[in-house]
Structure formats: structure tokens, C-alpha cells
Amino acid sequence: MTPQAREAILAADRVVGYLTYLDLIADLIADKEKVGTAMMQEVDRCQQAVDLAIEGHEVVVISSGDSGIYGMAGLVMELANKVPAEQRPQVDIVPGLSAVNVAAAVLGAPLMHDFAVISLSDLMTPWDLIKKRADLSAEGDMVIALYNPRSKKRVTHLDEVRELVLKHRDPKTPVGIVQKAGRPGQHMVISDLENFTKEEIDMQTLVIIGNSQTYVENGRMITPRGYKL
């Protein structure tokens, strides 16, 4: 957590967030009024935050990782924009470390070159569009970071992506898998394109598929930038 995020939380008198995330910062918000909601209630949660701000409260919405990367930043702004100008609360976005930043550091240096960030969640995005993006990113030899790679209901999507990438890339291409990046229980495995879907992978996992230059040495994954050594 950056000092800026910490200051924003400390300055607020109302803290809104998914209960699991509020638990992660329980000490920091012990004396504040909290509005915790269950998973999947993103719209309700952010609407409550906007309503509290209209009432005059200093509200902070907690988002895991970077609120600006698949986080709550957009939803809060969309809802705030629906409020008439004279009542509309000001929204400030505090950047943070997203799973891709943290997982890359855990794996070594896989993001020294161009990369694509793709979420495999098809709740709000057509699966065909997600597949198209994975295919084109693989064709362009970009490193590929996959958010939400597999859920309990969505068990075959990751294998479909693996097949698409295999059309363009060597089966031995390194693939890094990080669970709970930067949180208690963090776990890291480096596998390869042929085999990585056999690893334990869930919604709290970030997967990084290397490009054609990525290699593994001394247990770390490196995508060289291209310096002559």
C-alpha cells in the first residue's frame, strides 16, 4: 500500500468495500464507520459510496490491487457522473500496485518487453472477444498477463487460451503462475505453455505467459529487454 492510499484511507470518515478487503486493512480502519458488502455487489457498493459523498461524507472506496486496473475506479466515476453537477462529488483515483506489478516481481523480470493484460472473466465481456485478444496478442509475440484465469464455473477457458497461444508460440515457453500476489499465502510456480494449465489456478491467480525470448534461469523468469551483454 502506498503512502498516498494510506493517507486517503485515514482522511476518510466512511470506508466502503468488499468485506474481504476491509478485513485486510482492519487495523487501519478500526475506528471508522464501514460499509462492507459481499462479492458481486459492486454497483450497490459504489452507489452507496456516491450517496454518502453526496451527504457530505469523506468516503474512501477500497479496491484490491490497483483500483484503476479492472478495479472500482471506473464504476465509481460512472455513478458519480450520473449525479447533477451541483451535487456531484469529486472523485480522486489513488493508483496502486496491481497483481501484474506484484506477480512480475515475484517471478523475476517477465515484463521487460511489450505485454498484453487480459481478463478471462466473461461475465461482462463476450468470450469470443477475449479469445480474439489472446490470439492477436500471441500473434504479436507480446508477453500476456491473464487476470481471473479460472473460476469454479469457468474451467475450460484457460485451456482454450493455451491452445490459441500454442498456435504462435513454442510449447516450452515459460509461464509464471502467482497465487495471492503480495498477500498472505502467496505462492509461485514457473511452468511452460504445454503444461501450465495442470497447475493450481483460481480467481486469485495471475498468469504470465512469456514471449518468444523469455527464459528461466536460476528459478526466475526473464524477458530480456535486448541489451547487448
Place this chain on the structure above:
Amino acid sequence: MTPQAREAILAADRVVGYLTYLDLIADLIADKEKVGTAMMQEVDRCQQAVDLAIEGHEVVVISSGDSGIYGMAGLVMELANKVPAEQRPQVDIVPGLSAVNVAAAVLGAPLMHDFAVISLSDLMTPWDLIKKRADLSAEGDMVIALYNPRSKKRVTHLDEVRELVLKHRDPKTPVGIVQKAGRPGQHMVISDLENFTKEEIDMQTLVIIGNSQTYVENGRMITPRGYKL
């Protein structure tokens, strides 16, 4: 700067980095021995860091943004891996906020959906490959973040990328431009695909080209995640 980065710097007895970056943290490293080098001497600089570590020093290499995204993480690891196992220093990567994280927050919420991160620097990457990546990312309707968009020597590359993206995307697509994201002198402009290359853009600028759903409201750029509101 995260608390983890600060701790790593305070724990070190040697600080190695590009002089401009050392100046940004002058207060923090006032009492430490510094090895500052000029721009473009990345290999020399990281080799000095590895050599100092072999001598037994606790060394920290300063990288701007996130050392793991186009930063010094890879080069340090590559050089450390050349050292025989019995002498090889341990390398830990401390993640940070990259320009893409900070610029997104400044602009609003442009990265709520899949995106590509591409550097337009062709010093170590063939220009044709960079163009191919920009073209494929545009075809996949991904938001596109451009690092190193324009330098004094490289003045036409950004216009070439603009032409490629225009083949796939509306001329009115929002484009966000952030100079010196998160640093003194930060400056933000929101333009569109047709016109954005006329703005002041240099090596310290990050450019974010929206996807087909990105819009501007109340002066901020939003790529909706897809929630029904």
C-alpha cells in the same frame, strides 16, 4: 514510493542509479555512498551494482516507475546470472507504480478493460515488430498504453502508430496524454485519435488510446467495465 521500496533503500549501503533518479530521492539517500551514471549507460550501471554486491555490499538499484516494467529488473538479473553460483548475489525485485498505473489514475479510469502496453523505442526492438503489435492490439479493440512515445530523434513513429490504429478505431476515440506522471510538473491533456499527435509529447509522456467503448465525461476518460447501471 511504497514502504517496501523505502525500506530496501534505507537497508542498503550502496545506491546505484541514473543521476536524475538519485536526485529525486536525494533526502532519503543523503548519508549513503552513491554510484550515479548518466543516461544510456544501463549495462555499466547494473554491472557496477552486481560487482558491489559480490564484494559484500547491500546494494539497491534505483529504477523509475516499476523496475519490473521496462525497468532495470531484467538487466540486473541477467548480469547476476553470469556470476558463478558460489559468488552470485541474491536479487530481489521490489515492485512499484509504473507510469501506466499513475497516468491512468490521473486521466480517470481508462484501464477498466483489457489493454496492451507497448514501448515505441526502437533502440533494441525492430520498428516493424512494434508496429505489428500496435496494429494487432488495435484490431483486438484493446486499450493501448504507449511508453516512450516520442523522442528528439524519433519524431514520426507516433504518427505511424496513429495511422495504424485509425484503420480500426473511430477518429474521435479519446486519447489521454500524461507528462511526468506522479512527478513535479505533471501535466494531463485528453485529446482524440485524430488529433493527439499535435500535443506536446516526449519521452517522459505516457499516452493511453481508448478502446471503442472509452468516453470522456466531466473531463475524465472512462473505459466502462460493462456493469449494467
